[in-house]
Amino acid sequence: MEYIYAALLLHNAGKDINEENVKAVLSAAGTAADDARVKALVAALDGVDIEDAISKAAAAPVAVAAAPAAAPAAAVEEEAEEEEEKEDEEGGMAGLGALFG
Incomplete structure (x- = not known):
C-alpha cells in the first residue's frame, strides 16, 4: 500500500512518478523499497490518468x-x-x- 501512497504523494506534489522518485519517497518514510515492486508500480501507472482514476474511485457505490x-x-x-x-x-x-x- 505504501507504494501507492508514494505515487499519490508524488502526483499531488506535481512530480514525475518514476522509480527514482518513488524510492526517494519510500526512503524518506523509512520503508525499504523493493526494486521489483517499484518497477511494477511505475509500469502499471504509465499512461494512467490518476485524476480520472481518483474521481471514479470516489464515486464508487x-x-x-x-x-x-x-x-x-x-x-x-x-x-x-x-x-x-x-x-x-x-x-x-x-x-x-x-x-x-
Whole structure:
C-alpha cells in the first residue's frame, strides 16, 4: 500500500512518478523499497490518468453505503463531548469549593 501512497504523494506534489522518485519517497518514510515492486508500480501507472482514476474511485457505490454508518458514530461522539463538558464543569466547581474550605 505504501507504494501507492508514494505515487499519490508524488502526483499531488506535481512530480514525475518514476522509480527514482518513488524510492526517494519510500526512503524518506523509512520503508525499504523493493526494486521489483517499484518497477511494477511505475509500469502499471504509465499512461494512467490518476485524476480520472481518483474521481471514479470516489464515486464508487461502496462510499455511498458507508455514509449512513457515519451518522450514528457522530451522535455517539456528540454525547461523549457533552459528558466531557459536564465533567469539566463539575471538576471546576469542586476545585473552587476547595479554595473556600
